[in-house]
Amino acid sequence: MFPSSDNSFSPSSLFSAYASLTGFLMLFRSMVHDFVPPQLQTYFSRFLDRFFTPRSKTLTLIIDEYFGSNRNQVFDAAELYLRSKIGPETERLRVGKTPKQKHFTISIEKGEEIVDSFEGSEVRWRYVQPEKEKGEQVKRYYELTFEKKLRERVTGSYLTHVVAESEEIKRSLRVVKLYSQDVYITEDDDGCGNWGSISLEHPSTFDTLAMDPVAKKKIVDDLDRFLRRREFYKRVGKAWKRGYLLYGPPGTGKSSLIAAMANYLKFDVFDLELSSIYDNGELKRVLLSTTNRSILVIEDIDCSAEVRDREAEDDQESKTNKGRVTLSGILNFIDGLWSSFGDERIIVFTTNHKDRLDPALLRPGRMDMHINMSYCTGLGFRTLVSNYLGLDGLNHPLCEEIERLVDSTEVTPAELAEELMQDDDCDVVLRGVVSFVEKRKVERSKAKESVSICKEVVIKTDDDDDDDEKQSYCTNGMRNRKKQAGRRRGRGTRNVNARRY
Numbered sequence: 384m385f386p387s388s389d390n391s392f393s394p395s396s397l398f399s400a401y402a403s404l405t406g407f408l409m410l411f412r413s414m415v416h417d418f419v420p421p422q423l424q425t426y427f428s429r430f431l432d433r434f435f436t437p438r439s440k441t442l443t444l445i446i447d448e449y450f451g452s453n454r455n456q457v458f459d460a461a462e463l464y465l466r467s468k469i470g471p472e473t474e475r476l477r478v479g480k481t482p483k484q485k486h487f488t489i490s491i492e493k494g495e496e497i498v499d500s501f502e503g504s505e506v507r508w509r510y511v512q513p514e515k516e517k518g519e520q521v522k523r524y525y526e527l528t529f530e531k532k533l534r535e536r537v538t539g540s541y542l543t544h545v546v547a548e549s550e551e552i553k554r555s556l557r558v559v560k561l562y563s564q565d566v567y568i569t570e571d572d573d574g575c576g577n578w579g580s581i582s583l584e585h586p587s588t589f590d591t592l593a594m595d596p597v598a599k600k601k602i603v604d605d606l607d608r609f610l611r612r613r614e615f616y617k618r619v620g621k622a623w624k625r626g627y628l629l630y631g632p633p634g635t636g637k638s639s640l641i642a643a644m645a646n647y648l649k650f651d652v653f654d655l656e657l658s659s660i661y662d663n664g665e666l667k668r669v670l671l672s673t674t675n676r677s678i679l680v681i682e683d684i685d686c687s688a689e690v691r692d693r694e695a696e697d698d699q700e701s702k703t704n705k706g707r708v709t710l711s712g713i714l715n716f717i718d719g720l721w722s723s724f725g726d727e728r729i730i731v732f733t734t735n736h737k738d739r740l741d742p743a744l745l746r747p748g749r750m751d752m753h754i755n756m757s758y759c760t761g762l763g764f765r766t767l768v769s770n771y772l773g774l775d776g777l778n779h780p781l782c783e784e785i786e787r788l789v790d791s792t793e794v795t796p797a798e799l800a801e802e803l804m805q806d807d808d809c810d811v812v813l814r815g816v817v818s819f820v821e822k823r824k825v826e827r828s829k830a831k832e833s834v835s836i837c838k839e840v841v842i843k844t845d846d847d848d849d850d851d852e853k854q855s856y857c858t859n860g861m862r863n864r865k866k867q868a869g870r871r872r873g874r875g876t877r878n879v880n881a882r883r884y
Contacts, residue, residue: 442534444527457542460549461525465508466490467552468497486556501541504533554649559583562653564669576672583652585642591770592636592643593763593796598754602640605752606648610727624728626717626749630737631756634797637733640756641680650729651677657684663712670716676727684744685734710741718749758793761786767796771803772812781813785820792824 415424448458466489469476475492491497493512498505509526529537559582566579589599609625616623629637645652653673660666673679715721717730732750734740744750759767764786768774774782789799802816 440530441528442531444537446525446527448523457546458523458525460546461508461527462490463549463552464545465497465499465510467548468499468508470497473497485558501544502536504529504536506533506537506541557649559645559649560651562651562673564656564659576669578653578672580651583642583645585639585646587639587642588646589643591766592639593759593766593770593799594636594640594756595760595762602644602752602754603647606644609729610648613726622723622728623726624717624722624730626730626751627732628737628745628750628753629731629733629756630753631735632758632795633735634795635756635758636796637756638682640754641678641731641733644729644731645678648676648678648729650727653677653679655679655681657681657708657713660708662707663709663715666708666712667716667721671721671724673725673728675725678729678731680731680733682733683735684732685736685739710744714743714749759789759796759799761790763796764789764799767799767803771800772809774809779809779813781810781817785813785816788817788820788824792820792827794820794823798823 446458446461447455449455450458469489469491473491473495475495477490477492478487480487491510493510495510497508499508500506506527506529509528510523511526512521512523515521527537560580561583562578562580564577564579566581568577568579589603592599605625613623629640631637641652644650651674655669657666660669670679732744737745737753745753765782768779768782798819799816802819803812805815806812
C-alpha cells in the first residue's frame with residue numbers, strides 16, 4: 384500500500400499532497416461557514432479550545448469605577464489604598480494638588496502595575512483606562528490578578544482589608560472643619576443648613592496638652608472605646624453618641640482639649656451659641672443639620688439661664704411658651720427620641736461653674752464623662768516647658784523647683800504659657816517663671832486670709848411668720864454692715880450663729 388522507494392517522497396509529491404489537503408480544508412471551512420449556525424460554531428470552537436489551549440492558573444477581577452449608577456466603593460477604596468503601595472519599581476505616576484489640600488496627591492498612571500502581598504500571598508493590581516472614542520465616556524477600572532486557589536481569601540478578607548485601610552487613610556488625610564452659624568456659607572459646606580465653615584487649623588494635640596498624663600490617657604481610651612463600639616450601642620439599644628462636661632477655671636485648656644479631640648478623631652466641630660437660637664423648634668432644626676462623625680460644642684453653658692434651674696423654667700413657661708430655648712428642649716435632643724438621629728456624635732459642654740447647672744443636665748446619658756480642668760500641675764508644666772522651650776524638664780535645675788511651686792499654688796496653664804514666651808533665653812524665662820509663681824503664691828495666700836476673716840452672721844427672730852433675718856459683716860478693717868429689712872411682730876430672742884468660709 385505504501386511505496387517502498389525513497390523517490391515516492393519527492394518534493395513534488397509532497398507539494399501535491401499539501402495542495403490537496405489545503406483545498407479540502409478550505410472547502411470544509413466554506414461548508415461549515417455556510418451550513419453550520421454561528422452558535423454551534425462558537426460551541427465547537429470553545430470545546431476544542433479546552434483541549435488545545437493550556438488552562439490559566441490565575442484569576443482576574445475587574446473593579447469598575449461605577450457599579451450600576453453609583454460609584455463603586457471598592458474602586459474608590461483601591462484608589463486610596465494603592466497610593467500607599469507605590470514602590471520604586473513604578474515607572475509612571477500622576478501628581479496633583481488642589482488649593483485647599485496640604486499635601487500632594489500621587490496616583491499611578493494607566494497601564495502601571497503594583498504588586499501587593501497579603502497573608503503570604505501575592506496579588507497584582509493594574510490600572511486600565513482605554514482610549515475613548517469621540518462622544519464616549521471615560522471608562523476606568525482596576526484589574527486584580529491572583530492565583531485561582533486564593534479566590535476565597537481575596538474576595539473575602541483581602542478586599543475587606545483594602546476597604547478598611549482606605550477608610551483609615553481617608554480619616555488621616557481628612558481636613559477637620561469648624562462650623563458656626565456666624566460664618567458665611569460657601570460651596571464647600573456640604574449642605575449643612577445654616578452652618579458656615581472654615582478649616583480647623585488649631586495645632587493642639589493630646590501630646591501638647593498641659594494635663595496630667597493619667598487624665599489624658601483616660602480621655603483617649605474613652606474616645607477609642609467609643610469609636611469601636613458601633614455594634615455594642617446597637618445591641619444595648621442606645622444612640623451612638625457620648626457627652627462630655629469640661630469644667631474648671633478660665634485658662635485651664637478647655638478649648639484646647641476640644642481641638643485635641645477633634646484632631647485625634649478627625650471629627651468636624653459645630654460651635655453652637657445658645658443665645659443666637661430663638662426657640663426649641665429652631666434649636667431642633669439647627670442640631671438636625673449637623674453631620675455624623677462630629678463634635679457639637681456648647682461653651683460656657685452656665686451663662687445660659689435656660690439650663691440653670693428647671694423650677695425657674697416652669698415659672699417662665701406659665702407666662703410665655705414662645706421665643707425661648709428651654710432646658711427641656713435641650714434635654715430632649717441630647718437624651719430624648721431626637722438623640723437617635725445620626726451616628727458617631729460627641730457633645731461637649733464647657734463651664735466655669737459646674738455647681739450652677741441643673742442636676743438633670745449632669746446625669747449619665749447626657750454628660751457621660753465629667754472632666755475637671757483644674758489648675759496646672761508639675762507634670763503639666765513639664766509638658767509646657769517641652770512645647771515652648773524644647774527642654775526636658777528633668778535636665779534643667781530650675782524646672783524641679785518650679786514644679787514644686789506649681790503643685791503648691793493655683794496657677795493656670797495659660798498664665799504659665801504666657802510667662803514662657805517672655806524671652807528667647809531659657810534661663811531668663813525660667814527665672815521669670817519662678818518669680819511669677821512665687822508672687823502668685825503670695826497673692827493666693829493673702830486672698831485666702833482675707834476670706835477667712837469674713838464672717839456671716841445669721842440673725843433669727845421668733846415671730847408669727849418664722850422669718851429669719853440675716854446680717855453679714857466683714858472684720859477686715861472696713862466695718863461696713865449691710866442689713867436686710869424684715870417684719871417683726873414682737874420682741875424675741877436673737878440667736879446668733881456664725882459660719883466661717
